[in-house]
Amino acid sequence: xxxxxxxxxxxxxxxxxxxxxxxxxxxxxxxxxxxxxxxxxxxxxxxxxxxxxxxxxxxxxxxxxxxxxxxxxxxxxxxxxxxxxxxxxxxxxxxxxxxxxxxxxxxxxxxxxxxxxxxxxxxxxxxxxxxxxxxxxxxxxxxxxxxxxxxxxxxxxxxxxxxxxxxxxxxxxxxxxxxxxxxxxxxxxxxxxxxxxxxxxxxxxxxxxxxx
Numbered sequence: 369x370x371x372x373x374x375x376x377x378x379x380x381x382x383x384x385x386x387x388x389x390x391x392x393x394x395x396x397x398x399x400x401x402x403x404x405x406x407x408x409x410x411x412x413x414x415x416x417x418x419x420x421x422x423x424x425x426x427x428x429x430x431x432x433x434x435x436x437x438x439x440x441x442x443x444x445x446x447x448x449x450x451x452x453x454x455x456x457x458x459x460x461x462x463x464x465x466x467x468x469x470x471x472x473x474x475x476x477x478x479x480x481x482x483x484x485x486x487x488x489x490x491x492x493x494x495x496x497x498x499x500x501x502x503x504x505x506x507x508x509x510x511x512x513x514x515x516x517x518x519x520x521x522x523x524x525x526x527x528x529x530x531x532x533x534x535x536x537x538x539x540x541x542x543x544x545x546x547x548x549x550x551x552x553x554x555x556x557x558x559x560x561x562x563x564x565x566x567x568x569x570x571x572x573x574x575x576x577x578x579x580x
Contacts, residue, residue: 391553393514399494401513403553407481408538413555415511416477417491419451427488429481438478441467442504450477470496476509476555499567503528503560510558517552519568526567532559 391405393415405414407429416439417423423431437451443466448455459467473493481487495501498515516524521533535556537544 391551393491393553395514396490401491401495401553402488403491404486404488405551405553407479407485407487409481409484410538410541411536412479412481412538413476413509413536413557414479414487415491415513415553415555416473416475417489417493418473419479419489422489422492424488424490428485429483429487433482433485434487435480435482436478437480439472439475440478440507440509441472442475442506442508443467443471445506469493471502474501474511476511476557498524499526499565501566503558503564503566505560505562507557507559509555511555512552514552524566524568526565528564528566529561530558531561533557 391403391414393401393403395401401415402424403415403417405412407414419431419434419437434451436449438447439450439456440447444463448459450456456467456472470493473491474495479487495511495513503510521530533556534543534545536542
C-alpha cells in the first residue's frame, strides 16, 4: 500500500509540472499537431510521426541528424523500426492485422538524434479525445498531449489501473521516476494491468433538491 501511495504521488507531481520541459504541440485545423521539441544528443521519447513526411522545413534538426526511430507495439509487445527502415512495411499478415496505423502515429516513439536542437514536425494524425485513448495490458508509450496539461493521472485514469510509469532523462540517458522529464509533445511509458481506456470521471455529488 505504501508503494502504491508513493507511485500515485509521483504521477501527480509529474503531470502537475508538465511544461517545464521545452516542448509544445499546436493543433491545426485538420486536427493534426505541429510539434516543437528540444532534442538532446542521443535517445529521446517524443510524439510519433512518419518523419520523412512530417518533418518541417524550418526544423533545426534535419532528417540527416536523425539516426533511427523505433515504435513499440503494446499489443504485440515488440519493437519495430520506423526509420531509416520501416519494418512495418514487411510485417506478416498475422501481425499486420493487430497493428493500427492510428495507434502507431499517436504513440510516443524512441528517436536518436546525432545532435541537440529543436525538432519541428507534423504528427500527420489527429489524436483521439481523452475518453477514447486506449492503453493495453503491459507497457504503453504514451504521448503527453495538451488536453492533459494541469490534470493529474488520478483525474484522467478512466478505467485504467496504473502499475508503473517511467519518464526518460535525456541528460542522463536513463529511466527516471523522480523528475518530470516528459513535457507536452514528449512521451513516457505507462504500465497498466489490463486493457483500458483513459477518461475524466464525471463527478457525482449530492442528489437534486426536493421541491418546496
